[in-house]
Amino acid sequence: MLDIPVGNWADLLITNGTAPTDLLLHFTPASYARTGLPIRLVRAVRRFRKSNPLNRLFILVHEAWSDELAIRPHHLARNRMARWSAGRMGQLADGVTVMTIGQQTQLTQLLGGRLVVKMGTVGANVLPSEPEQGFLSQRQPGVWATFGMAHTRLWAMQAHKELLQSLFERGHLTSLLAIGPVDNTYADQEAAFAQQAFGPGKLVQLGALSPGDVSKHLLSVEAAVIRQDADSLPKSGSFASLASHGVPVICDAPDGLVQPPHGGFFLPREVMADPALLLNDEGVVRRRLLHDWFWSTRSWQTIGRDMHTWMAGADNQQSAANQLVAQLY
Template identity: 35%
Template structure:
């Protein structure tokens, strides 16, 4: 076995989706390595080292690895500005090249969270920054022994940089889960309590997308409350309230503001339906969707029945919703989606997936 260094922008308790993901993956990969450490560009304030991987600045950990005879695997979690604000982390590139050169047993794995923007409509200063992102990103990808990404678009772009090399599809998890996985079906769901979860602009877009079915279901008596969970301090949250009042009248939309995990769980365990406005490709990268599936909430989303990951057959399409509610078959799909999550998207499952291609 080897040592593993996971590189990330930061770590908990810093609020950062990528950093949170990296920390949880590092925890799981401790099963497969002698030693796992987390190297970050930004050390979080109030850092407490209580179990789990040791967290230090990435330069410290890579320098230690360079002076060691022990083989190291490096798992670099990539976004264009994670390690340098202008997207050109020269010191990181130099250390990675030395690691590859000085010990042939050292391996570099790259997990793509975000890539540069290839749009031709960028303003001049954005084009300059984007060129830096592209140069450094391509250099990192070319050094990588293996690469993983979350979306099909990311995989397609990487394949043009590393032709003939398999790009693995990585899995999104969530930290918003029930305290015990079997809790989801021990709670009584409240008829007519629906939920929409996420940032204000996402919730607004979702409600607007489903406004016709929302109006119809409210008129038919299927909706009594729509719980909107997430921040409410932007213009989008006011627009969300305005459009909901137009659809339902006043008093149906309840905006909770940001909540802690246990409070979110309480709503998820009692809601009858959840609305998700994403498309099929982005759904696979959605932590919000994963958290709903983890709680067994019936999910309404416009995705094809043939979708494999996540399985479209367990997701309710808007035109099926009224029939599912009337027939009671909605609970069968939510149970199947819940089972799928715990088998395929739990942190333990994600750790096994990483190990399957990092240590085949």
């Protein structure tokens, strides 16, 4: 069994001993400094690298920065600071892995080809006890779910308002379970929106539940609605949990989507026309496609093997990146 210490970054870096150490850093600039400019972190990591030439740094970038121009001035300033900090950390790293294609493009350009920026994978914190359980459980007709943080649940309801209203009115949908935190203004907005759009008693806010209780609901609901795009789906842990449980996932997935497979989703217009699609034979084929994609690419065992291979091959990646830069120049 591999013993990996986990703790506050400052404590771990300060207590680093003399033996060569590999550091895996989960990096989101604003998590280390509200401004997006984590000077203390950059300095501490620089000291870590200098303390032993055999120390190695691997960075998992969960959030980077936005290149959109149509944002507020303070967001623009924060993005610039986040970009600077990501660049400094990338220059110190032996390996960088990201969650989206957009992030991969950003970091590759920012680092000038110094490293091969790897596409990472996000697992699920809520899993069934057995992979096949989602196809053995009894699903409740008319009971759907939204799962995640309150703002993402609100956005999902707003995006699928027409579908939800229609199915409530037609009797195909009886209740919508909101699984996740309810202690903020977004949760209040969620409740108010559902009251106005669907009527009283249609939305049931369950709050933050234990993983076991969440799993029970994901094994029993008829479907779940989400609002995600090609960039956000690969890094969504809540979506990964839905896929792992074989839940029919209703989403306007973009055409041509490969990872995850477009054919595993239920488009809103399809469900509007034929709600029975969710659990009929064709629906099972779709659920199976998304479910098998998860277990073959997103299980923790698969992620562990992938991370080990990535970190073990860091020296070869550096050599390949150097050769690429030499060819370009």
